[in-house]
Amino acid sequence: GQNIDQPTEMTATEGAIVQINCTYQTSGFNGLFWYQQHAGEAPTFLSYNVLDGLEEKGRFSSFLSRSKGYSYLLLKELQMKDSASYLCAVLDSNYQLIWGAGTKLIIKP
């Protein structure tokens, strides 16, 4: 079966750096997505990786290793507003999105 694993919850301190990992086992691979979802709000697109390596976008970076079935989302200079759930999703060979259960990130002052 297809599977996406990510930690259920993480805690970090304001101003620090946090890395949220995602491992996947899917039928084929057409890209990996990260979404951010604040409580009570819509998920919003953060990043898309289809080639190995690091994609940087401001304070957020996303890394992909296809051979390891592994990705991480790196958040720098954490702010209180970064408290949210972060969803990892893989586009499989049928162009279906396979979702992880999400990682709830709690930022403490």
Place this chain on the structure above:
Amino acid sequence: ETGVTQTPRHLVMGMTNKKSLKCEQHLGHNAMYWYKQSAKKPLELMFVYSLEERVENNSVPSRFSPECPNSSHLFLHLHTLQPEDSALYLCASSQAHDRVSGELFFGEGSRLTVL
């Protein structure tokens, strides 16, 4: 504001009621989706419409009935639901149901409680 609007935001219904969820997108997209989100579970794809035709139905119980009258509107008709159907129902749209369909634009969801 994501360009996808869902109503109602909250809905409480009994198991014998009939209600509908509405979704409208203002982005000019041609694919629309219904997802179910339950606590601590992955998003579950329910229905996909591309160019107003249903292209996927992931074995959803018949008590959920989708309707897509045009590319901007999507409905989810609900009848004789069960308490386990209580969840957040998310609507999403994308430019096309193809290789770039992973970039979805979501509405804020309709929180459904079935008593």
